[in-house]
Amino acid sequence: MKNEKQSFSLRVAKVAVRSLIEEVELTPKPGLVDRVNTGAHRDLTIQLMRTSAESLADTFEQIAFISYGRTPSQSLREEIAAIGRNGEKRMFEVTCGVNTHKGAIWAIGLLVSAASIEKGRCTIEQIVTLAGEIARFPDRYCPSTSTNGRNVTATYGVVGARGEAQQGFPHIIQFSRPMLNRSRENGLIEEKARLNALLSLIAHLDDTCILHRGGPEALSFAKREAASFLTNGNFNWLETLDEEFIRRNISPGGSADLLAATLFLDKIQANKSVDEVQEEYVYSK
Template sequence: MNSVLLDKDLDIKEFAKTTAQIIIEGMILEVISHPSPGLVSPFSNGSHRDMDYNTFLKSTAALSKYMSEFVSIGYNYNEGLLQRIREVGILAEKDMFKATNGINTQKGILFLSALIGVAAGRCRRLGTTLDRYNLSNIIKETTKGIVERELKSAYSKKDLTNGERLYIKYGVEGIRGEVENGLPTVIKYGLPEFEGALKSGLNINDSLINALIVIISKTDDTTILNRKGIAGLYFAKSMAKNAIYLGLMKSKIGRNYIEFMGKMFINKNISPGGSADLVAATYIIYKLEKLGECI
């Protein structure tokens, strides 16, 4: 472990840098994990024709310089956190789109990472334990009312975002509902599966894939809904549940089935992008807890 993580007197600048490093690590590990059905990896473009592994690396590099700033926001400010996140987030998005020639690779994980970074900064400021429960509660507090403000008000709008349209059509709250509830999918399903897989002897790659499949089975992924509607979502969840039954990456038949899932997802143009973002968040929070044990 890096010696800086063991410093009991870690100042906010070093804490912000270390937290930013963990966030970027999570973003990279999510995209390099394989087999990840329908998603971009070093071995497949998944269900994407407009992006590949290199696109994600360029995007992550462009976003990396902003991550410590989110931590600093959480440390330095008590109010208006969401507005400050969005002000910095707009700049980060512009750099992302510049790096990817206009392709939206990581808007979802940018938002999640910003919130997690702010929550980590708040934990440091308040002197509270850097763990999943405190991070969850701070994210809840930071995003309180976001569904009411940004989704329920959509009924009176003409030009709708994808998230607003899906909320009106299906009642799905997407990433806004997830964060306003404190990342319940990550806390209840992603982290327990990831940690359990690691303890069983699986490596990080396979543990992340296990977490991905479990998350697909549990969440109403708006990326899938946007592309393929409710039938596509049910299909993806059904395949994920089959993979869980077959043992996921712990068994040969489970691994083979997950590879088969990948072929089926590509064939049906299914991409669980929302689930991928939650997997990255799972790893980030896992590592932040490890950091919290050392400071």
């Protein structure tokens, strides 16, 4: 049993890391780091993002291991939160203090925990439901320090990353996952299908990263332009949109985190075990 638990935890962690790397390598992404440029960020590079993602493998493995076969509870919530905070510390060490994946640690960490509760034998809907249950438990040891996300949610009355998780990741279920599947069914190559999924998130999510940088005006612009892209389907236009996002200092980081979470869930589909998924998505540095 222990070997099975260890094997599962290692594999699901590799899937999580691979999903983060696939997100950053997707190109072109408006305002975000990709293979062409660093988007609206002067302190990030694609290699730094890759290094950050790789540094989180142990974090996700520990979350999976501690969650394996458990049920949602306050104690589980607090245990994985402690692991997540250690993961953040490790992330900041390898990035020299740059926040690369704090939001992704929260979102994907919860999904890793939820998938591990059912030992990988569950549907995507079951995973997000369990993740929501975990997220709704209070963490008595959560630092009360001010963060950009907390300040934005308080200022603008949006739910933020915490609310998204507590509600069972509705933007993934309603927008990015259906868009990803629909784009594939329509014959688009994988990169374009994933870009469509990302733009569907930008078009609908009250992205706190955008709000933090540019306020409601920037968010309205980003949503409107993303919706326009989804209507016209002109992928060549994404490069122009990238330039405009950079000019306006817009970075849809919350949407990027949810895209990575979408890709993670996509690898753990209802009719596949993590073992089968791992054979398709071999993680390598």
